[in-house]
Amino acid sequence: MPRVRGRAGSRPVRSLPRGHDHLAASVPVLAPRVLARSEEEAVSGSVAPADPPRDAEHEGRVRGDRDPDESVSAAGTSETLAVCSAAKSSGPAIARATTARKNAALNAMADALDAHQDRVLEANVTDLEQARAEGVSSALQDRLTLTPERLTKAADGLREVVELADPVGEVLRGWRLPNGLEVRQVRVPLGVVAMVYEGRPNVTVDAAGLAIKSGNACVLRGSSSAIHSNTALADLLREALVEQGFPRDVVGLITDTRRESVRELAHARGLVDLLIPRGGAGLIQAVVTDSSVPVIETGVGNCHVYVDSGAELSRARRIVVDAKTDRPSVCNAAETLLVHRDVAEAFLPEAAAALVAAGVELRGDSTAQAIAEMNGATPEDWDTEYLDLVLAVRVVDGLDDAISHIAAHGTSHTEAIVTEDRAAARRFVGEVDAAAVMVNASTRFTDGGEFGFGAEIGISTQRLHARGPMALPELTTSKYLVDGDGQVRG
Known part of the structure; x- marks a missing residue:
């Protein structure tokens, strides 16, 4: 049996204490593996359906002069905080879902994109007309443009994510302590992942797909230049989620494109577990310097x-x-x-x-x-x-x-x-x-697809947690599962 190294004084597991046969397949561990279905519930921490998300119209107002380090109450008030609160409430449904259910949702989302391209393209025309009227550069118009080919590629990208290994429940390492405790470190979803991004509506699809496969709810805040395209895309994705039995708010879209909505999102500590800004230097710097929510910086590319x-x-x-x-x-x-x-x-x-x-x-x-x-x-x-x-x-x-x-x-x-x-x-x-x-x-x-990761959520230029193209593993954290047989410390 392969040996597993732990801390000094620990030893690899060769036999398990009586009554712990369910650990036999997971400890010792050298190569990563995925937990069985019953263990996925323990990993996600979800044991019951989430409460129905509150409607945005019933949320009150929150003061904008809150201390940056103060957590936001789940009873938020603006549209931004209402979307975050709904995603937080809906998150356990996707966190506890099996790989098969998540893949079914992704396939349904891809099919919806293929079947309703006309809805998205019509919305995109509205955004492009506005961009031309405002004199937006040809390069930025290219980012904003959706075509049948680009929508087909986005749908195919979701199907590629289906084929990727599910990171949730992967055992990173495992060992037995001298006192008989069995310790495993496993991947778990982050929770609610929020993204702020500029005029690239394809990010709406990529971000939602990766979030769902990694067991996360997501909150998306695109730019005003792509608001019609993003809304059409998000509506299609959420309709597909509902058809598969998931809450609509697993994918949240903030339609308030004022700068204040970005600040509210950056201060939504307690509702949002990770914020990823993706765009120009000004956007990224604004989020990084004024956020109480953990941020992964997707830096500019000089x-x-x-x-x-x-x-x-x-x-x-x-x-x-x-x-x-x-x-x-x-x-x-x-x-x-x-x-x-x-x-x-x-x-x-x-x-x-x-x-x-x-x-x-x-x-x-x-x-x-x-x-x-x-x-x-x-x-x-x-x-x-x-x-x-x-x-x-x-x-x-x-x-x-x-x-x-x-x-x-x-x-x-x-x-x-x-x-x-x-x-x-x-x-x-x-x-x-x-x-x-x-x-x-x-x-x-330098691209998640080109590196073989499938779609990517962005390219990190920082050192902590993630660096380079970020895909499914970077949208997870870990927890330690410790299985005992009556051991006490004292």
Whole structure:
């Protein structure tokens, strides 16, 4: 039998105390496993259906000058707090659900998206007309746009989540203490996961799907630019949930798009267990600096591609063009190109021509400008996440200079080196601080789907709890299950 290591003085379980045969399949544990159905209830802590969620119209008002560290009462008053309260009440229904029931709900949601595309597309047209009237950039309009193909992809994404392993009940480790206690650490849902995000309605589907599979209720607050699209999508998803016997409020949508609703959500401690802001630097910083709810920061993506002296230049050109132009409005697109001085004259003219042909505006330092035609860069360009067809270009003295530039201006998202020099690659990987570091690959691969996680809820640039693309495991926490046979401490 495989051995399980615990703390000093503990030993792996080889036989179990009398009356504890139900633990035989789970302790000892080396490889992760999932708890049996009866144990799932113990993991989720749910033993009875939740009380019916309160209607938003019956909630009173809460003062906005509450101390940031003060917990919010479940009897919240605004629409925001009413949605959070309803999600909190509905959460146990999804937390205790079997994998089969959660998968049935996800399949029903996917089928609803396929069957009612017209409802969503009609709502999306309203949002796009408003965006054009307000002069929103083409890049942001692209984020906002839904098409039949994109809706089909969203539905297929839900079906992919069905195929992913359910993290709830996974045993992370297990051991027996000298006193005979059996200890297991298992994954459990976080509870209520809230998301604040800008004009990307596909996030509504991705977030809801991942939350449900991981046993969480979710509260979604999109931007005013996508309110009609988000409402249509959320309505479809919730109708499918109800058809599968789940409370509608397992997926909550905040339709109040005033800034105050974000602040209320950030202060909904006691109702919301985790808040994930996803969008531009201003949104993320506002949430991170003014929140009493635990936050995972999905930082901005000021991503760099460094072309080393040891690079194969045709490969480097393909990588740079892809990193910038494949989808410039997303956080894993490259924003700055760094080129080793020794290959700058050979690399930049052809690379610049390819980028300009793809519609990219180049902004270079004086050395880059002397080699290829481009506009001049300002100090602000090195710190800008353009989210558009704009690329800053700098010629560096070498690997040390490139690493120093990234340390000064990067956002710990994704950094890439193109080189055939393995020693240079090892140094770059070891010394660059980022959630993902690429060697001879585009920055665009930092993505939950591309990493094989299925859909993602965001890309974390912080260190605690989660870093990089966040998928199902990152939407769980853990609890310890301790099984005894009458042991006492005294």
